[in-house]
Amino acid sequence: MTNSKRAIISFSIMALLLVMVGYGQAWNVALAILNLCLISAVMSMGLNMQWGYAGLFNAGVMASTAIGGLTAVLISYAPVSKAWSVGGSSLLAAIISLLITITAGILVWKKIAKGRKRTWSMTAVVLIGYLFMRFFYEQGTYAIEAVDPAKTGFLGGLGLPILFSWLAGGVAAAGLAWLIGRIALGLRSDYFAIATLGISEIMISILKNEDWLSRGVKNVTGLKRPVPYEVDLQQTEWFINLVKWFYGTADDGSALSADVMREVMQLSAGVVVKLCYTALFVLVVLIILGLATRALNSPWGRMMRAIRDNETAASAMGKDITSRHRQVFIIGSAVIGISGAMLTTLDGQFTPGSYIPLRFTFLIWVMVIIGGSGNNLGSIIGAFITWFVWIEAEPASLWLVGNLDIFLEETSPLRLHLQDVAPHMRMILMGLILVLVLRFSPKGILPEKAPDHY
Amino acid sequence: MDYSTDLLNALVLITNYVLIPSISYGSQLALGAVGVTLVFGILRFANFAHGEVMSFGTLATIFITWWFQSMGISMGPLPTALLALPFAILLTALLVVAIDKSIFSFYRINKSRPVTFVVASVGVMFMLNGLVRILIGTDERIFRDGQKFLIKAGAFKKMTGLSEGLALKQTQVLTFILAVIAVLALLWFLQRTRTGKAMRAFSDNEDLALLSGINPERVVLVTWIIAASLATLAGVLYGLDKSFKPLVYFHLLLPIFAAAIVGGIGQPLGAILGGYGVAFSEISATYDFKKFIKYISPGDFAPESMIQFLTTEYKFAVSFLILVLVLLVRPTGILRGKVL
Numbered sequence: 001m002t003n004s005k006r007a008i009i010s011f012s013i014m015a016l017l018l019v020m021v022g023y024g025q026a027w028n029v030a031l032a033i034l035n036l037c038l039i040s041a042v043m044s045m046g047l048n049m050q051w052g053y054a055g056l057f058n059a060g061v062m063a064s065t066a067i068g069g070l071t072a073v074l075i076s077y078a079p080v081s082k083a084w085s086v087g088g089s090s091l092l093a094a095i096i097s098l099l100i101t102i103t104a105g106i107l108v109w110k111k112i113a114k115g116r117k118r119t120w121s122m123t124a125v126v127l128i129g130y131l132f133m134r135f136f137y138e139q140g141t142y143a144i145e146a147v148d149p150a151k152t153g154f155l156g157g158l159g160l161p162i163l164f165s166w167l168a169g170g171v172a173a174a175g176l177a178w179l180i181g182r183i184a185l186g187l188r189s190d191y192f193a194i195a196t197l198g199i200s201e202i203m204i205s206i207l208k209n210e211d212w213l214s215r216g217v218k219n220v221t222g223l224k225r226p227v228p229y230e231v232d233l234q235q236t237e238w239f240i241n242l243v244k245w246f247y248g249t250a251d252d253g254s255a256l257s258a259d260v261m262r263e264v265m266q267l268s269a270g271v272v273v274k275l276c277y278t279a280l281f282v283l284v285v286l287i288i289l290g291l292a293t294r295a296l297n298s299p300w301g302r303m304m305r306a307i308r309d310n311e312t313a314a315s316a317m318g319k320d321i322t323s324r325h326r327q328v329f330i331i332g333s334a335v336i337g338i339s340g341a342m343l344t345t346l347d348g349q350f351t352p353g354s355y356i357p358l359r360f361t362f363l364i365w366v367m368v369i370i371g372g373s374g375n376n377l378g379s380i381i382g383a384f385i386t387w388f389v390w391i392e393a394e395p396a397s398l399w400l401v402g403n404l405d406i407f408l409e410e411t412s413p414l415r416l417h418l419q420d421v422a423p424h425m426r427m428i429l430m431g432l433i434l435v436l437v438l439r440f441s442p443k444g445i446l447p448e449k450a451p452d453h454y
Numbered sequence: 455m456d457y458s459t460d461l462l463n464a465l466v467l468i469t470n471y472v473l474i475p476s477i478s479y480g481s482q483l484a485l486g487a488v489g490v491t492l493v494f495g496i497l498r499f500a501n502f503a504h505g506e507v508m509s510f511g512t513l514a515t516i517f518i519t520w521w522f523q524s525m526g527i528s529m530g531p532l533p534t535a536l537l538a539l540p541f542a543i544l545l546t547a548l549l550v551v552a553i554d555k556s557i558f559s560f561y562r563i564n565k566s567r568p569v570t571f572v573v574a575s576v577g578v579m580f581m582l583n584g585l586v587r588i589l590i591g592t593d594e595r596i597f598r599d600g601q602k603f604l605i606k607a608g609a610f611k612k613m614t615g616l617s618e619g620l621a622l623k624q625t626q627v628l629t630f631i632l633a634v635i636a637v638l639a640l641l642w643f644l645q646r647t648r649t650g651k652a653m654r655a656f657s658d659n660e661d662l663a664l665l666s667g668i669n670p671e672r673v674v675l676v677t678w679i680i681a682a683s684l685a686t687l688a689g690v691l692y693g694l695d696k697s698f699k700p701l702v703y704f705h706l707l708l709p710i711f712a713a714a715i716v717g718g719i720g721q722p723l724g725a726i727l728g729g730y731g732v733a734f735s736e737i738s739a740t741y742d743f744k745k746f747i748k749y750i751s752p753g754d755f756a757p758e759s760m761i762q763f764l765t766t767e768y769k770f771a772v773s774f775l776i777l778v779l780v781l782l783v784r785p786t787g788i789l790r791g792k793v794l
Contacts, residue, residue, distance in 0.1 A: 057569055059502075183778055189569045190500040191781060194711045198774035201708060209767045357704070358583065362576050369573060421591055427584025434577035435557055438570070 003449050007377050010445055014384045021392070028267065031274035033391050038281035039342050040383035044367040045288055045376055046335030051365075052374035052448065053296060054328040055308035057189045060180065060196030062360035063203040064333040066352070067176050068169030068340020070207060073220045073350045075165035077157035083147045084155060087212065090140030091155075094133050101129025144212040154215045163226045165341045166284070173337020174330045176203075181326040200361060207352035214352060221349040227276035230269035243268045277346055284342065285380065288335060292376045304328055305374070336364075358427070363390065366430050370437045372444025381445055389433070393426035457752060459616065464749035466618040470607075472741050476734040478626040478695055481633035484729025485688035486706060487713035488640065488722045489681035495657040495720025496677045497558070499571035500711065504685060506582035507550060509703040511686025512693045513586050514542035516597045523599070531601040533625070535690055542690070543683045550682040551675060553578055562674070579704075586700045595698040598625065629691045636687055637726055640680065644722065649676055657720045705770075709736065712773040716780045718787025727788055736772045739763045 022030035043065065050056040104125045112118040145153045184195035207214045214220065233239050247256065247264050256264070295301050307314040307324055315321050344350050363386065371382020401418045437444060486508060493501045518538035528534050557578060561570050604627060607619030644650040649672070656663040656673045664670060689703060696702075713732045717724025743761040764771060780787060 055569070057572060187781055190494075190572060191715070193502075193572060194500060194708070194715070195774075195778060195781070198708050198712075198770065198777060201705070201770045202768070202774055205767050205770055209765065356701075358580070362580065365573070365576060366580075417591075421588045424584050424587035424592075427587060428581050429584075431577045431580030431582075431584060434580065435574060438574055438577065439557070439560060442570075 003375075003377075003446055006446055007381070010381045010385075014381065014388070017388060025395075026267075028270045028274065031271060031278060033388060035274060035277050035281060035346060036343075036391075037384045037387045038278065038285050039339050039346065040364070040367060040387045041285050041380040042281075042288060042339035042342065043336050043364045044371065044379040044383040045285075045292055046332045046337075046339065047364050047368050048371075048373065048376060048379040049292065049332035049335065050329055051368055052372075052379070053301065053304040053308065054325060055189075056325060056329055056332075057193040058196050058329070058332070059193040059357075059361055060198075060200035060203075061336055061364045062355055062357055063176060063180070063196070063200035064173040064336035065340035065343065065360050066200075066203055066207055066355050067172050068165075068337035068342075069344035069350050069355075070214055071169040071172045071337070072162055072165040072223065072341040072344035073214065074157040075160050075168050076162035076223050077220060078159040080147065080152045080154065080156035083144045083152060083212075086147060087140040087142075087144035087155075090136045090143065091212075094136035094140060097129060097132040097136060101125060101133065104129065141210075141212040149218075152215075153218070154212050154220075161226065162224055162345050163280075165345070166338050169341030170334040170338040173340065174334040176337075177330045177333030178326070180333075181329050185325050185329065186322045197357070197361075200357065204352060204355050207355070214350065217353050219349060219351045219353075223344065223348050223350070225348060226280065226345065227273055230266070230273055233269045233272060234265050239269070239272070240265070281342065284338065288338075289376055289380065292335075296374075296376065363430065366434045369434060370444055372446040372448060374448030375444070375446045378444050378446035378448075385445075386430070386433075389429060390426050393429050394423045397422040397425040460749045463616050463618045464746050466610075466614075466616055466620050467746055467749065470618065470620045472734075472738050474622065474626055476730070476737045478623075478629040478691075479737065480730035480733030481629045482688050482692045482695070482729075483706070483709055483713050483733050484726040485633055485636060485684045485691070486710040487717065487725035487729045488637070489684045489688075490710055491714040491717065491719055491722060491725040492653075492657075492677050493681050494714060496653060496673060497562070497571065499568045499575065501681075502572060502575045502707065503553075503578040503582055504681070504710065505703040505705075505707040506579050506586065507546065507682060507685040508689030508692070508706065509586050509700055510549065510582055510689075511542055511546040511682065512689035512698050512703075513590055513700075514545045515539055515686065515690045516590070516595060516693075516698060518542055519597050529600065531624070533598050533600045533628075533694055535597055535599075535694060536628070539687070539690055543686045546686045547679045547682040550678050554674065554678050559671075559674075583700070583704070590700065592700055595693075597698060598694050600624065623695070625691070625695045629695060632687060632691065636684060637722075640684070640722060643680075649673075653677060708770055708777075709733070709773040712777040716776055716787055718789040721787065721789040724787055724789035732773050732776055735776060736769045739772045740766045740769050 018030050018034055021033060043061065046064070047058065047061055050058045105122065108118065108121045108125055112121060144155060147153055180196060180199050184192050184199070187195060208216050210216065211218065228236075243261075243265055246268070247261075296304075303314070303319060304324065306317075307319060307321055311321055364383075367382040367386040368379050369382070370386065371380065372378030398419065401415065401422055486504065489507075490501060490504050493499070493504070515535050515538045518541050519533075519535045522528070522534050522538060527537065529537055557574055558571060561574060601624050603621060604624050605620060605622040607621040610620040611617070644654055652663065652668045653673050653676060655666070656668055656670065660670075663673075692702075692706070709732050710729075713728035714725050715728070716731060717726065717728030740762065744757050747757055747761055748755070
């Protein structure tokens, strides 16, 4: 079967499944799943660039997602001017001390010859710099976090429309990736994986604990939306008319009662808002897919695959392996950062506590592997399937437990326990899918296809 | 109060808050890291599922402990979990060997790239994580019984007349003793027995070992059994010392990897040094030295603010820093392990 046939069939099955959820459960549920599928698709395309194109084992996907989410807050939240006025100057002083320390460090490193003298001066510079930084930093953060801690207690953001953050999130994630790449690239694949895993954990602890920046575990809620609110929508003329035209009459032709109408109105408002998000996300997915496919089929893409398949040969041909790896790592992370900002936009809130590696790193890995490493369309279908299973595994296993009636009494402790733990079925299911795909179809659903025009 | 008492107080303080916790946490890390380093050295991949193996082993211990407790079996002042441990090790080893046979052996036969093994281990991690959550849920469980303290802080103060107390938990002593026994047994096994020697030979040079007629499947089997046993021991000791939570063990993965790499991949002794090193740095970097400085400084000088290098939440950063420094400065680790 050719790849295009496979793609058509798998996307049709996926669409069918979503429609089934729409009819069986609710359209709101189906659209919620679809929206997260689309965001996941962006994430998995980003990881696919790193793993599928270049063979980098990035176990720190979560770091990019989280910094994208943070950017969404920093771009869209209104600035907390009082926090800026009480703590801004101290924080600025801390940053200046950091810059001075770094400059002094570089000067010492360059000007003084290697030896004991350099070691001591370096230690002195770092220690003094650290003390200054710590002093200003604590002064600043203490003041900032004291500003109305129940509501703000952080610096806030720029107060710009949240859509800007999608781009800015990509840029921020790219910056972070550059830094990570400086430290960790050039290590062997396993070491690189462990190092990136570590960085992502540190990133999350920073977001959880630096309250002045992200409000920490107090979360930031109520981010402004790029799409209309349900409540406003229900007051709008055209929307009311649309719903009336769509649902105006009951089956027997009579007009709907006010209560039913109100309920229909609420549900439809939810659907319309989700559809707006869907449109935005589809746009992003299509743009990234187009660019990624072009890149993969260009000479640059061929070079990346050559480096992935045989580093020694590629470097013998004059390719700079480390800097190419850094490049693709940065681009991939930027894409993941965009998805992080999109996710926070969709949620309307930023909750550092919700970032766990299983969900934000390894689940994305499952998506890329089962979709087909190296194939962009594959990553998208992988993301769709994986997210669908991840969400629907819980209702499915609850349904299974519910149908155990024949064997188990309603009140049997085993049955109650099974009902409690049903959500965790998805972990086992994910692991099983990953292992089975890796074993029996390591190329995934849509295998990577070498372009014909060599 | 005279200065020598102050110094004694300082010593007790640092022993109580830094030394003793580092030794017990270090022993737990070391036991985990030895397993990781053996798998790394012999099967040549970083096993991301190791934390979950620890988790599963602890879970098995908890279930058997509950069963024993329900039958009224206990060990007096010692935790019942120790009695359950051998059975739990057996179960975990069986599970790990079954996982190897059903998942990893395929890639070994096909001579897949190491990174394929890592991806497969991620799959195993998911499955074990789900299994543990389904079996016991996600709540925190405390399964320690028996005597809690060997020395209580209050009693110590009364006994010595110092103003600082020293508390010694039974689990801390148990951890250290069991870790020492396990490590000595392992070293004896690797140095003296035929299988142990075969394992070291296999780790050093696979081709040469195969040529000398070493059975690779046997070596791999023994490696998994040892790794699973040590992981169970480490997990149970950690769980006894703190508490059991299915999600905690995943986060132990990073310090354990750091310990294994710092010590030198494939070097059990190095992994042990690495474990203690990482634990000591983690705890001392996040300890507030304010009181300590007050005691050791002559005169009445006392620092006003906290003298803490990092807040406790950033302890990951410590293992990570150590990891990166070692990888950059001395990639072979302390004991010259291999660079894969």
